[in-house]
Amino acid sequence: MTDSSPPSQSAGAPRLLLASASPRRRELLGLLGVRFTVVTSRFNEERLKETVSDPVEYVRQAAEGKARDVAARRAGVVLGVDTDVVLADGTILGKPADQDDAFATLRRLSGVTHSVYSGVALLAADGTGEAGVSRSEVRVVETKVTFAELSDEAIYAYIATREPFDKAGAYAIQGRAMPFVSRIDGDVSNVIGLPLWTVGEMLADFGVPLWRFGE
Amino acid sequence: MTDSSPPSQSAGAPRLLLASASPRRRELLGLLGVRFTVVTSRFNEERLKETVSDPVEYVRQAAEGKARDVAARRAGVVLGVDTDVVLADGTILGKPADQDDAFATLRRLSGVTHSVYSGVALLAADGTGEAGVSRSEVRVVETKVTFAELSDEAIYAYIATREPFDKAGAYAIQGRAMPFVSRIDGDVSNVIGLPLWTVGEMLADFGVPLWRFGE
Numbered sequence: 001m002t003d004s005s006p007p008s009q010s011a012g013a014p015r016l017l018l019a020s021a022s023p024r025r026r027e028l029l030g031l032l033g034v035r036f037t038v039v040t041s042r043f044n045e046e047r048l049k050e051t052v053s054d055p056v057e058y059v060r061q062a063a064e065g066k067a068r069d070v071a072a073r074r075a076g077v078v079l080g081v082d083t084d085v086v087l088a089d090g091t092i093l094g095k096p097a098d099q100d101d102a103f104a105t106l107r108r109l110s111g112v113t114h115s116v117y118s119g120v121a122l123l124a125a126d127g128t129g130e131a132g133v134s135r136s137e138v139r140v141v142e143t144k145v146t147f148a149e150l151s152d153e154a155i156y157a158y159i160a161t162r163e164p165f166d167k168a169g170a171y172a173i174q175g176r177a178m179p180f181v182s183r184i185d186g187d188v189s190n191v192i193g194l195p196l197w198t199v200g201e202m203l204a205d206f207g208v209p210l211w212r213f214g215e
Numbered sequence: 216m217t218d219s220s221p222p223s224q225s226a227g228a229p230r231l232l233l234a235s236a237s238p239r240r241r242e243l244l245g246l247l248g249v250r251f252t253v254v255t256s257r258f259n260e261e262r263l264k265e266t267v268s269d270p271v272e273y274v275r276q277a278a279e280g281k282a283r284d285v286a287a288r289r290a291g292v293v294l295g296v297d298t299d300v301v302l303a304d305g306t307i308l309g310k311p312a313d314q315d316d317a318f319a320t321l322r323r324l325s326g327v328t329h330s331v332y333s334g335v336a337l338l339a340a341d342g343t344g345e346a347g348v349s350r351s352e353v354r355v356v357e358t359k360v361t362f363a364e365l366s367d368e369a370i371y372a373y374i375a376t377r378e379p380f381d382k383a384g385a386y387a388i389q390g391r392a393m394p395f396v397s398r399i400d401g402d403v404s405n406v407i408g409l410p411l412w413t414v415g416e417m418l419a420d421f422g423v424p425l426w427r428f429g430e
Contacts, residue, residue, distance in 0.1 A: 032394050148415075176246055178404050179246050201363075210368075210369065211372035213372050
């Protein structure tokens with residue numbers, strides 16, 4: 001549990017809790033100028049993976065599951081997020097297990113359009129268990145990402161940078177994979193891991209003050 | 216004139232010269248894994264501004280003008296780039312002069328879609344003057360950028376970060392303006408200042424080796 005962002009808590013404003021340990025999500029959320037606390041969720045994604053195969057339904061339920069776990073024990077507005085990289089045939093691409101897996105993943109992305117889906121769940125809770133959740137909203141954001149035709153040389157060079165290994169879909173659009181992406185259609189921050197405009201709209205709707213930089 | 220990127224020159228490969236002093240372009244070009252030298256162009260954009268009003272024609276001629284200036288006095292493959300931020304009515308948005316100008320610019324971008332155009336010129340030259348240019352190619356890349364409806368509070372907070380002042384269009388999509396951009400359609404690197412996929416394709420076509428990281 002750590003505090004992020006410089007701004008001070010506004011009087012009367014709800015406390016924002018981010019149910020994600022991802023440093024990238026933390027950094028992105030900071031761009032909205034909100035004060036928040038990171039609370040790691042204990043939500044079990046493995047069980048969900050066995051029961052839900054539709055990617056949109058999966059990110060929706062995973063985002064809500066993460067937020068509900070935190071909301072049951074902490075008072076505030078809880079943000080849960082889950083992002084998946086999905087091929088046109090519905091295959092969900094996880095983090096690559098090894099070099100061969102990274103190569104196979106990038107080869108499948110080469111020259112085609114895939115989708116990045118994020119589920120975003122926002123829950124207002126008083127911390128008194130599941131019954132203490134007074135309000136919830138869940139949205140799913142899709143961004144289409146088109147990769148150029150990649151040579152084996154380009155893929156091997158990228159894998160050698162080690163960047164693919166902690167990334168779903170084996171690439172980071174904000175990193176060395178930027179030249180691989182010939183176009184995107186949708187919110188670019190969603191591809192990095194947090195659809196900022198959607199999150200900002202939902203936070204404002206829940207009374208969380210935005211744009212408090214350097215206060 | 217400075218050397219960038221770690222890779223060593225490949226035997227027989229042409230020397231790449233970047234006719235741009237922009238640190239952002241230098242950083243982006245490095246993502247393609249090419250070795251290059253920065254040579255500042257002395258091309259006079261002011262005269263072009265007076266004679267060419269069409270944004271697509273402007274970035275095309277500005278990119279080629281920057282590259283030709285360097286190609287006339289240096290041997291190698293010369294890359295010239297010019298990027299413009301253009302409203303739907305054809306207005307070109309430059310770097311804001313002051314806070315009021317930055318506010319007015321961001322207010323105009325709020326809630327609408329604008330275009331970012333980059334002209335990309337690649338010239339092969341032997342450094343013996345204008346007649347020494349043996350090959351040239353110029354392309355223009357367009358990316359459509361849609362801003363969310365921005366509150367005055369959001370705009371003022373963004374201006375207070377000082378980020379708008381050295382940016383055409385008064386914003387940086389890769390910076391604190393990321394939450395303002397609800398969607399893009401096209402190449403995101405083009406919006407930062409260099410359409411990487413297009414540049415990579417052109418460089419490969421001119422025999423410049425790519426993807427040489429850390430050699």
